[in-house]
Amino acid sequence: MTRITVAKGDGIGPEIMEATLKIILAAGARLEVDEIEVGEKVYLAGNTSGIAPDSWETIRKNKVFLKSPITTPQGGGYKSLNVSTRKFLGLYSNIRPCMSLHPYVSTKHPVMDIVIIRENEEDLYAGIEHQQTDEVVQCLKLISRPGCEKIIRYAFEYARQNKRKKVSCFTKDNIMKQTDGLFHRVFNEIAPEYPEIQNEHWIVDIGAAKLADTPEVFDVIVVPNLYGDVLSDVAAQITGSVGLAGSANIGTTCAMFEAIHGSAPDIAGKNIANPSGLLQAAVMMLNHIGQSDVAEKVQNAWLKTLEDGIHPPDIFKPGISKQKVGTKEFADTVVANLGQQPAVLNAVSFAGNPALELPPYQRKPAAQKDLVGVDVFVHWNGYDPNALAEKMSSITAPGTELRMITNRGIKVWPEGFEETFCTDHWRCRFQPSNGSGMTKAHIIEILNNAFHQKIDTIKTENLYAFDGKAAFSLGQGQ
Numbered sequence: 055m056t057r058i059t060v061a062k063g064d065g066i067g068p069e070i071m072e073a074t075l076k077i078i079l080a081a082g083a084r085l086e087v088d089e090i091e092v093g094e095k096v097y098l099a100g101n102t103s104g105i106a107p108d109s110w111e112t113i114r115k116n117k118v119f120l121k122s123p124i125t126t127p128q129g130g131g132y133k134s135l136n137v138s139t140r141k142f143l144g145l146y147s148n149i150r151p152c153m154s155l156h157p158y159v160s161t162k163h164p165v166m167d168i169v170i171i172r173e174n175e176e177d178l179y180a181g182i183e184h185q186q187t188d189e190v191v192q193c194l195k196l197i198s199r200p201g202c203e204k205i206i207r208y209a210f211e212y213a214r215q216n217k218r219k220k221v222s223c224f225t226k227d228n229i230m231k232q233t234d235g236l237f238h239r240v241f242n243e244i245a246p247e248y249p250e251i252q253n254e255h256w257i258v259d260i261g262a263a264k265l266a267d268t269p270e271v272f273d274v275i276v277v278p279n280l281y282g283d284v285l286s287d288v289a290a291q292i293t294g295s296v297g298l299a300g301s302a303n304i305g306t307t308c309a310m311f312e313a314i315h316g317s318a319p320d321i322a323g324k325n326i327a328n329p330s331g332l333l334q335a336a337v338m339m340l341n342h343i344g345q346s347d348v349a350e351k352v353q354n355a356w357l358k359t360l361e362d363g364i365h366p367p368d369i370f371k372p373g374i375s376k377q378k379v380g381t382k383e384f385a386d387t388v389v390a391n392l393g394q395q396p397a398v399l400n401a402v403s404f405a406g407n408p409a410l411e412l413p414p415y416q417r418k419p420a421a422q423k424d425l426v427g428v429d430v431f432v433h434w435n436g437y438d439p440n441a442l443a444e445k446m447s448s449i450t451a452p453g454t455e456l457r458m459i460t461n462r463g464i465k466v467w468p469e470g471f472e473e474t475f476c477t478d479h480w481r482c483r484f485q486p487s488n489g490s491g492m493t494k495a496h497i498i499e500i501l502n503n504a505f506h507q508k509i510d511t512i513k514t515e516n517l518y519a520f521d522g523k524a525a526f527s528l529g530q531g532q
């Protein structure tokens with residue numbers, strides 16, 4: 055028996071959870087269920103995180119969480135429960151299999167069987183955003199070495215366990231050389247440890263186009279958080295419906311399983327939602343808790359039901375489907391098919407598919423870290439970068455000089471272009487003038503001078519070299 059936590063969620067959540075639990079319990083899942091309330095009601099009762107503290111206790115105690123989609127109320131002030139759950143519980147890996155069920159589910163891509171492994175805790179989803187000037191807001195994109203190592207190793211271990219042939223990495227490291235560059239570098243470091251698995255890297259824009267056009271060339275795709283969010287919805291939709299895909303959120307101690315779609319309020323309470331996405335998540339959960347026998351039975355009965363043309367409305371197509379059924383009737387048919395196998399679609403065998411156990415992240419020895427400059431960001435309403443350069447040159451600390459000014463990343467001084475459009479958000483780079491080092495005292499002096507000159511400094515970023523290598527971006531055009 056495994057004790058799990060279940061949340062029925064909002065919108066179509068209760069209907070698809072009822073269908074899912076009915077199927078897996080009928081298949082013999084050895085489960086005890088603790089139900090908690092999350093989502094809209096909890097938000098509207100004044101809990102801005104969408105979950106009560108004692109529900110967290112239940113989730114942490116049981117360690118396995120099957121969750122229906124929830125509705126996040128419109129308007130500011132509500133934090134996404136999904137993002138919080140992934141981060142609080144360290145669920146670093148989001149696994150999203152997307153598979154065509156041709157010719158039984160209509161799709162433009164008959165040969166498609168990919169698994170998107172999405173980093174789940176960092177990237178632009180760190181949720182660190184600020185307004186700094188009248189005209190400019192920012193969102194911090196945080197990518198860490200442990201984050202990259204854990205997800206990339208997970209992808210290769212997953213490929214090995216599931217006898218997959220290739221792992222493709224998607225990044226935009228031609229532009230984001232530090233953040234996406236780290237993800238790509240770590241991919242290149244880890245890939246050779248798995249010589250039996252092919253590896254390749256795609257720039258995400260052309261990789262996404264290729265995925266939407268010829269998904270059959272991909273197998274496992276490992277990707278930073280935001281790209282993974284977008285690409286996995288595209289991948290699920292082109293198999294036939296977002297209603298078909300489930301996802302597993304895996305951490306070192308806890309795991310959460312959910313459909314990839316939302317609460318679909320437009321079709322809630324009508325008995326027409328497709329429960330397959332949550333059912334697929336439940337199948338991954340059963341494998342995760344070592345009940346692969348039950349997972350296999352459920353999956354084969356589900357494949358047989360789809361193959362027989364018994365389809366919920368979202369995938370019903372005259373000429374392909376045989377019978378349009380509601381959520382409940384679909385679940386009843388899967389239950390009736392338990393013990394049977396599909397005749398044409400490949401029946402699954404999940405033997406030897408236990409939860410992956412990865413070695414804990416080992417922190418590397420610290421590099422030699424030298425301060426080599428500072429970027430001082432200022433809010434300034436002027437338009438002429440030469441005038442700002444004159445002001446900023448007057449606040450340098452002895453031994454430092456103003457090297458460059460950029461606006462939204464593009465160099466505007468020295469030798470900028472008149473054509474470059476400038477906002478009220480300026481980055482002024484100070485570096486040592488005489489080849490000697492830079493210290494924090496220099497930075498404090500520059501800021502102090504700025505304060506006395508009534509220059510509106512909004513933030514600073516220290517510039518470092520790690521083991522002698524500059525670890526910051528140049529200005530575009532520098």
Ligand code: NAD
Binds near residue numbers: 315319
């Ligand atoms: P959605 O995924 O709920 O719906 C998009 C479209 O797909 C709708 O037309 C819907 O009817 C259809 N659809 C979705 N699931 C289906 C299913 N199982 N069967 C048949 N059709 C299905 O996306 P949305 O409308 O953008 O979001 C609705 C709400 O869900 C929002 O409040 C959003 O914040 C929330 N949401 C929650 C989660 C989650 O809890 N994991 C994820 C995404 C969105």
